[in-house]
Amino acid sequence: xxxxxxxxxxxxxxxxxxxxxxxxxxxxxxxxxxxxxxxxxxxxxxxxxxxxxxxxxxxxxxxxxxxxxxxxxxxxxxxxxxxxxxxxxxxxxxxxxxxxxxxxxxxxxxxxxxxxxxxxxxxxxxxxxxxxxxxxxxxxxxxxxxxxxxxxxxxxxxxxxxxxxxxxxxxxxxxxxxxxxxxxxxxxxxxxxxxxxxxxxxxxxxxxxxxxxxxxxxxxxxxxxxxxxxxxxxxxxxxxxxxxxxxxxxxxxxxxxxxxxx
Numbered sequence: 001x002x003x004x005x006x007x008x009x010x011x012x013x014x015x016x017x018x019x020x021x022x023x024x025x026x027x028x029x030x031x032x033x034x035x036x037x038x039x040x041x042x043x044x045x046x047x048x049x050x051x052x053x054x055x056x057x058x059x060x061x062x063x064x065x066x067x068x069x070x071x072x073x074x075x076x077x078x079x080x081x082x083x084x085x086x087x088x089x090x091x092x093x094x095x096x097x098x099x100x101x102x103x104x105x106x107x108x109x110x111x112x113x114x115x116x117x118x119x120x121x122x123x124x125x126x127x128x129x130x131x132x133x134x135x136x137x138x139x140x141x142x143x144x145x146x147x148x149x150x151x152x153x154x155x156x157x158x159x160x161x162x163x164x165x166x167x168x169x170x171x172x173x174x175x176x177x178x179x180x181x182x183x184x185x186x187x188x189x190x191x192x193x194x195x196x197x198x199x200x201x202x203x204x205x206x207x208x209x210x211x212x213x214x215x216x217x218x219x220x221x222x223x224x225x226x227x228x229x230x231x232x233x234x235x236x237x238x239x240x241x242x243x244x245x246x247x248x249x250x251x252x253x254x255x256x257x258x259x260x261x262x
Contacts (some may be wrong), residue, residue, distance in 0.1 A: 010179050017123040023134025031067040045237045052077055056109040064142035065105040075240035077106035083231055083249060087203050089113060090161030096153050096194060101136040104143055111162060114145035120184060122150030159199035165206045170216045191220055195252050204250040214246035227251045
């Protein structure tokens with residue numbers, strides 16, 4: 001009974017969010033000049049940040065990266081550089097489940113392509129009245145070619161040459177914690193659709209939270225005709241998250257099909 005009541009409450013909240021889509025003006029508190037900020041970093045972080053800055057253009061971060069998100073974006077750019085540096089410049093790139101798209105500065109610096117961010121729960125509201133969608137769209141104004149939409153990734157058509165998918169919902173616990181309607185929990189169908197969005201030479205980076213989710217992700221990928229490089233625990237000078245992250249780099253074997261031997 002309690003689970004039924006909880007689901008009804010979640011459904012009601014979801015219905016209300018879908019109709020109250022207005023967002024208060026979203027504010028970006030830009031970091032400004034990166035030089036003094038980088039100078040205050042510990043030596044190992046400063047050295048890595050300088051190496052990234054030599055390789056990628058971070059000039060847009062002064063106006064487009066919130067000061068609270070600089071370390072997160074350095075972490076994300078570090079991971080992309082470590083594991084996807086050989087990925088050619090994409091014609092189209094996609095970020096799945098990007099929330100308010102805090103990592104757009106890193107994505108754009110890594111590959112300054114037309115990026116699309118999509119988020120199912122884009123109308124989630126913050127205490128200041130702004131929504132995830134409102135904040136994300138404010139960010140897209142600061143990075144050329146970037147766009148954002150709310151909805152399910154299943155509404156999209158490909159192909160995309162590069163897809164980033166952070167923390168997909170593959171366990172009931174993580175999904176339930178975010179209070180989404182149960183009908184959206186479909187790890188197998190979502191994975192198949194995202195793999196189907198990849199271009200012939202496309203690359204998908206999946207990042208999971210914790211060993212348990214990584215194990216589930218490994219099993220999901222093993223049942224499909226996908227070329228997978230398991231990246232293991234993701235290491236970076238920036239301890240960005242309390243729970244360790246694990247990564248998988250994927251490309252699709254078109255000759256065998258996406259679903260493979262399921």
